[in-house]
Amino acid sequence: MPTGSVRTQFPLGDRMRANIVWLTTGETGARAPLQQDLRADVCVVGAGIAGMSTAYLLAREGRSVVVLDHGRIAGGETHHTTAHLCNAMDDGFIWLERMHGRDATRLVAESHGAAIARIEAIVADEDIACDFDRVDGYLFEPPGQTTAGLGDELAAARRAGVSVEMVSRAPIDGFDTGACLRFSGQAQLHPLKYLNGLAAAFERLGGRIFCGTHVTEVHGGNEAEVISADGPVVRARAAVVATNAPINNRFALHSRQVPFRTFVIGGIVPRGSVTKALFWDDADPYHYVRLQGAFDPTATTDVLLVGGEDVRVGDVNDDDARYDRLERWARARWPTVGEVPYRWSGQVYEPVDGLAFIGRNPLDSDNIYVATGDSGQGMTHGTIAGMLLTDLICGRKSPWTRTYDPARVRLGAVAAYAKDNLGTAARYAEWLLPGEVQGVDRIPPGEGAVLRRGLQKVAVYKDLQGNVSACSATCPHLGCVVGWNKSQDIWECPCHGSRFDRFGKVVNGPAVDDLASVEAPAGAPKKKRALEPV
Template sequence: MVHNSSGQTSSVWMATVDMPQPAPLAQSLHADVCIIGAGIAGLSTAYCLACEGKSVILLEDGRIGSGMTQRTTAHLSNVMDEGYVEIERLHGHKGARLAASSHAAAIDRIEKIVAEERIACDFERIDGYLFSKSGGSNETLDDEFLAAQCAGMRVERLERSPVIPLEAGPCLRFPRQAQFHPLRYLIGLAGAVHRRGGQIFGGTHVKSVKDGPQAQVETDGGAIVTAGAIVAATNTSIVDTVAIHTKQAPYMTYVIGARIPTGSVPKALYWDMDDPYHYVRIQSGSDRDGQYDVLIAGGEDHKTGQADDAEMRYARLEQWARDRFRMIERIEYRWSGQVMEPVDGIGFIGHDPGGSENVYIATGDSGMGMTHGMIAGILLTDLIMKRDCPWSSLYDPSRKTLRAAGQYAKDTLNMAAQYVDWVTGGSVKAAEEIPKDSGAVLRRGLAKVAVYRDQMGLVHERSAVCPHLGCLVSWNANEKTWDCPCHGSRFDKLGTVINGPANSDLALMKNGQE
């Protein structure tokens, strides 16, 4: 869950917007394209295809934007998270230029859609500032400056930030970055899809996907959508079991929203080069007391399911922010989200590597989810329309990046290490040891059991085995979820799947066994 200072479960975005819940799919239908997931990638793809005259059906498990889009910090940037030194090393000079130009084109397209569809979402162009690592040399910053220039970026090296420095010393300024309110944008985009004949269904869980000339999407309710093409825009792919998941790793990232006086920090995107790095932006707000700004700061990442110390991470993030932004009045919000990190720093957008030619995926956002979502809309539309796109090879999910072999091996070993939990004991010996409204994994014979003890003290048991590839889930005390440390599947406290690649719930326990 995500918490604000009053104890409510809300991100800064959800606190100001009540997202619509479209009606569930009640009957079998046919469309040119069926899209799974109503986040930024799914809705962008639906919009672009609808503009081409394609009939589109979009299926969403919950509400519009109820996945990772509601947990974004909504940076619209072509400054890559990995940095252009690393992108050029992994993908060459041409690949770095394509990465920069594709993200820039995504921002331009969003700006155009906002204007043409008259979407009130606080879109504005702002500068971005990249600062050196705390206490580090400027050599790394200088290398990044040269690599960004070679990638065709507009960038300026400054001896000191003209606004507010995150760190003393030089920084890089990237003009024409942008920001917006992501959920207000999605509401406007959904309306535009409807006006162009697209159909959106919420509360509809996809049970299975079958490829072929007339592909099928089967839902839990029994209704089936047949389509000429299927797009899985679900943050992490639910249509591929293995191939794509060995090439990306799930990370949790943490965010706070701090109340500051209006105008006390100039609106811009701010990043540092620490490891883990930090990112900051400003969002306008108001309440009955008047206008104010929210300073949104994120960082403190770790691999999903491999740490359960959120309170300490929030505390470190707050201290980091207060040390640099002395005008902070109080922390209004805090939340976390999951980011899929591709082994080579570039998202996977295109044909499903394990499926047929008419099944497509969009995943591997690497902290660039808002622009990746729009890139998916543009690129997948070109592929479905049988048009050439200069970005297709860069984002091809089947690509092999030989220069990323070291990171691939490291991630593979990390995933393999998680299966060791099968031979260990549980985190507790008995359910009675678990505090109320909390969970833990215990061993029962040869089985591992995910046990949640609710606020009344009643015990709810599920198998601790992730139905994706058999890794054992871990309890996330911050969000009260069961998280898979191998590939990032996540389940609510009662075992209901809320994030892929798993596409079914944790199994029920019967007589102490699955």
């Protein structure tokens, strides 16, 4: 990658399939790339919620901090979020108690509650206008399912110290959810406004942020070294890898979390017709809902965001059907939903035991830290990472160290671990199958597909003009075959979730290298491998 170019995370391809609500009223942040070697107390890789929260909190402790990102501030999964901020845990308290025990489950609830409170305090301290609001959250059962289990969940949530009660129905006009749980003290915000505010506050404290800086190696030791693809190196007492999927951990963590794709639609509703609250059901996969309003105080409408339809990355590529099902589900519950102009998807990592991995990188030097395993609660997990890693780096004890220890092994997770890794092993077997399509002429304009060429699998992209570009379909992380994601116009690896743009340039790890170049298939008009426009 030439010096100074910015990796456009999740670039929209020729057909603009995605439309993200936050980008209509906010933007991801750009900064200049790193051009010379630097020294700092701490180097943070990744300017999403986890990296920026850690950097900001360390800067408040007086540490000199450098942040490197190969894209833009909040340009990764953080701009895909729906930004529900909850201590109502999406895996459920009964499940968490079984997996981690009652004491640890209490610490989990405490840490997510503390994360919401910390965000609220930062918003106030730094005067960040980001639509932060405290709201109630409602959990209800899908139709036809007994509500008996809610009583047990209520008891487990209360044992965990969460403020929750059973109410006769959720405040949804015209749709009777039946009995449901109301969690108080949840919250929501506009993620891009928050992240830009956090970045500005960090810089006021003396912090430095460099975008367009692709990191390829992170080494620990007496002095940590963070090496960028273009050459400059940051040397620091400690390094934090907050790249969503750690780029410095080849296997230990990636075999304990599974990449899922989750989908969101945004529909226009008349202002006042939907209660401002968070909603979830207990379906499998579950739905998550919130209202985003006040883009324009004089407007007469708000946007209802409805997410769900999660699927393991690489299992199916039926995104349009998933958006359609979300829309039908939403209209059945909120008939005032009008036009649906927003739809997008993103990736989340589901750790086998439900909790993020935050702390010292396993099998590494003591001064290398990671934050990953965001699950559906990455906004609070990312903030917990900020608080916990700041404590560890400043030499303080944290009550949450063991709970989120990346080296932990939970006996209850062993079966899930074995099952998920069988699923991953099956993805390596892709090598034995024929390519997805027989020839370039079978690829619709604006799409990609994998072709077999002898023993090689080739990832071929055809633009709207019929120009074809090709790269190896072999993921440079551990060798799985990538697949085309037509909702985001990217190549994604079903094994551990690496993503690459249309031309094979790595957008997110664990891979750090691009897909290898190959010649375009014979007979196809060729397109030069090019950088995505910023």
